[in-house]
């Protein structure tokens with residue numbers, strides 16, 4: 001039997017950030033990961049000798065002095081990452097009703113660019129900037145200052161993004177354009193808190209980046225630093241059970257029967273899976289019911305494209321395409337209208353700026369559509385499933401060909417993933433993209449504290465705080481402050 005100061009369950013960004021911080025602060029940490037590969041959504045895979053990202057395609061806040069950069073600096077990874085800033089004049093392009101609108105980096109550029117499309121809306125865009133900045137100012141860890149409980153961030157979890165955007169402008173086209181990248185948070189206009197829209201949008205407008213040669217480098221560098229700090233990581237180590245003794249968590253039991261003890265535990269997997277690992281009465285029935293009943297964000301269908309060499313130009317922006325009059329595709333989702341929207345991106349490699357080696361296409365897909373194959377295992381789902389995937393992929397590829405002529409002929413091979421793949425690979429319920437849905441109509445219900453009634457069990461990961469590289473990083477820092485102290489840790493981070 002092994003014993004550690006801290007056991008971290010799950011090696012996604014949430015688990016790795018916690019392990020990085022705690023090992024740096026002198027704790028003997030062990031990360032347990034059920035998959036063969038570490039990294040969760042940071043993982044990449046190889047086909048045709050090319051790297052494909054799975055769950056992180058672009059991030060904000062990575063310019064020197066910005067929030068994510070400073071956090072990454074403290075983790076000892078900021079200066080080692082290979083990153084590529086997206087086009088300043090257009091990091092996102094939104095094709096809405098056949099016209100393309102660009103999001104530029106830098107708020108003043110953002111306003112100027114959209115004012116060219118909406119000359120009478122300049123004041124609305126200035127108001128948008130002012131209010132986004134105001135909202136973001138209320139989030140202490142987003143601004144790298146200690147959370148002393150004096151801020152009003154809860155107010156922005158009580159207001160919907162839909163109401164917010166409508167309060168900015170009555171111009172319906174601009175309303176849709178401002179919500180054009182809402183796939184980044186699986187937006188539901190009357191549910192998604194405006195806070196999530198503001199924090200994500202602001203960080204991207206301030207600086208939008210892709211990872212060159214794959215997002216796994218973030219996991220690799222975090223792991224390198226954990227190991228340098230004396231930490232341990234175990235793959236193929238699925239935690240099945242958590243054992244409580246004397247009102248404290250004593251050990252984690254792995255699928256192979258191995259028992260691992262620790263003084264403290266951080267679970268960075270879906271909280272309902274954590275709760276299912278112990279039947280202790282310390283976690284009340286009402287708490288379990290609340291967590292288990294939380295709605296999950298939509299799942300996705302993804303095509304991973306491998307291009308013929310030198311055939312398709314790399315484009316340094318993200319392309320969102322809408323086939324409908326509303327950019328809010330989740331509440332209007334209809335199987336017979338699939339795909340209502342898609343995100344198309346070419347991925348950068350360090351040895352080729354001109355031509356793309358790979359591209360990714362992402363669109364929503366509900367779990368229901370693949371439920372019939374839900375009891376089969378990866379690679380053994382049968383011909384009907386393969387045919388289903390092929391038809392869906394061809395439909396999407398035909399649509400992209402219309403926007404990017406020559407695209408189809410440039411494809412060497414393609415691979416697909418469905419909600420079943422997502423479910424198998426991240427362990428999220430029904431292959432959910434970002435974990436739980438935050439609901440501004442009942443913010444307390446969907447707010448999960450990192451603390452539990454078991455004093456030495458903390459929670460982390462995308463369901464605590466919010467999802468994404470920045471959301472998970474901030475949430476994980478918050479979890480670690482429970483062990484290390486808020487002011488202490490923030491001082492360390494700011495002085496890194």
Ligand SMILES: Cc1cc2nc3c(=O)[nH]c(=O)nc-3n(C[C@H](O)[C@H](O)[C@H](O)COP(=O)(O)OP(=O)(O)OC[C@H]3O[C@@H](n4cnc5c(N)ncnc54)[C@H](O)[C@@H]3O)c2cc1C
Nearest residue numbers: 010012013014034040041055057058239461462467468469
């Ligand atoms: C298709 C897609 C695209 C995305 N694009 C972006 C993007 O462009 N930018 C961005 O910022 N964010 C993006 N995200 C969101 C981002 O990837 C996630 O919010 C974030 O990576 C989640 O990290 P996590 O640590 O909470 O969870 P995960 O990455 O899911 O990690 C959880 C880990 O726990 C392991 N695990 C589960 N159960 C157990 C167990 N019982 N025992 C041991 N280990 C276990 C899993 O195998 C997994 O490795 C995207 C997500 C998806 C799905």
